[in-house]
Amino acid sequence: AQSVAQPEDQVNVAEGNPLTVKCTYSVSGNPYLFWYVQYPNRGLQFLLKYITGDNLVKGSYGFEAEFNKSQTSFHLKKPSALVSDSALYFCAVRDPSNSGYALNFGKGTSLLVTP
Amino acid sequence: DVKVTQSSRYLVKRTGEKVFLECVQDMDHENMFWYRQDPGLGLRLIYFSYDVKMKEKGDIPEGYSVSREKKERFSLILESASTNQTSMYLCASSMSGGYSNTQYFGPGTRLTVL
Numbered sequence: 001a002q003s004v005a006q007p008e009d010q011v012n013v014a015e016g017n018p019l020t021v022k023c024t025y026s027v028s029g030n031p032y033l034f035w036y037v038q039y040p041n042r043g044l045q046f047l048l049k050y051i052t053g054d055n056l057v058k059g060s061y062g063f064e065a066e067f068n069k070s071q072t073s074f075h076l077k078k079p080s081a082l083v084s085d086s087a088l089y090f091c092a093v094r095d096p097s098n099s100g101y102a103l104n105f106g107k108g109t110s111l112l113v114t115p
Numbered sequence: 116d117v118k119v120t121q122s123s124r125y126l127v128k129r130t131g132e133k134v135f136l137e138c139v140q141d142m143d144h145e146n147m148f149w150y151r152q153d154p155g156l157g158l159r160l161i162y163f164s165y166d167v168k169m170k171e172k173g174d175i176p177e178g179y180s181v182s183r184e185k186k187e188r189f190s191l192i193l194e195s196a197s198t199n200q201t202s203m204y205l206c207a208s209s210m211s212g213g214y215s216n217t218q219y220f221g222p223g224t225r226l227t228v229l
Contacts, residue, residue, distance in 0.1 A: 009155075032215045043119070043205055043220035044158075051215045090157065094215070101146050101165060101209065102173060103218060107157040 003027075004093040006106035013081045013113055021076040021109045023091030032094040033074040034103060035065055039087045047089075050074060061085070081113045118142070119221035121206055127227045134193040136224050138206030145211035147189035148218065149173075149181065152203040164189055165211060196228045 004025045013019045025031055032051055036044040048059025055067045065076045076089060088110050092103040122137035138147065146165050150158040150173075160173030162181040170181050178200060182190045189208075193200055203225050207218040 034217070036220075041124075041223075041225075043222040044207075046217050046219065049215065049217060092158075101211075101216075102148060102160045102163050105150075105158040107155060 004091050004104055004106040006089075006091055006109045008109050009107075010110045010112065013111070015083050015113050015115050016080050019078050019081040019085070019111065019113070021089050021091075021111060023074045023076065023106060025072050025074060025091075025093045027093060027095035029095050031074075033065075033067065034092040034094075035059065035063070035074075035076050036090045036092065037061075037087050038090065038108075044090060047076070083113050083115055086111055086113045119206055119208055119219055121204075121221040121224050123224050124222060125225050125227075127229065128193075128196050129229050130197060132193075132196050132228075134196050134226065134228075136191040136193075136204055136206075136226070138189045138191070138208075138221055139187055140189075140208040140219070141187065142208065142210075142219070143186065144208035144219075145186070146209045146216075146218075147183065148207040148209075149179075149189065149191045150205045150207065151175070152205055152223070158205065161191065196226075198228050200226065201228045202226060 034049045035047040038044050048057050050057045050067045058064045088108050091106040119140045148163040149161040164170045164183040180192045205223045206221040209216045209218045
């Protein structure tokens with residue numbers, strides 16, 4: 001079975017400070033990992049994904065994520081947070097050894113960046 | 116840019132009504148998906164389709180059906196709406212040919228069943 005966990009319901013950070021949104025996964029094979037962002041009353045927007053290769057993945061809006069196989073983690077990071085980064089963030093995983101194309105999503109982490 | 120559109124942003128229906136949610140994508144994607152999003156539960160897959168007239172159940176298909184008569188259109192049907200189907204419904208699409216392909220989402224339909 002595959003699963004993904006986002007251990008924090010909410011993350012608060014001051015503008016200009018670095019931010020981290022945590023994600024851990026549990027799959028039987030080598031995972032494909034994704035981060036999405038959702039602004040209020042909007043659909044999900046793709047930020048970045050890890051497939052293979054370099055463990056540090058760079059994505060949209062200055063976000064990056066680090067794949068750590070030994071810790072089964074894929075934390076989302078940004079060096080300097082903006083108030084406009086406040087949104088709901090979802091981590092998702094796909095185990096390529098399983099059939100089907102759907103993603104398994106975490107429950108989401110609400111990020112609040114204060115001025 | 117990939118564009119996924121959903122027929123309604125907000126919908127209010129009564130218990131027992133038949134409800135149709137429409138999704139259209141303009142990127143010739145083979146795969147299309149319907150999720151529902153509820154606070155504290157994240158996104159849960161209802162159904163997906165990997166080709167015209169092909170469908171597979173997701174994690175929570177009970178009370179729902181789907182239709183895909185054309186490649187660009189994927190419909191979610193609530194045969195007899197119930198209050199526990201009040202939720203945000205999100206449609207997504209992706210290319211076939213690889214499990215790493217990105218899913219692109221529509222803006223969502225917030226359905227309220229009274």
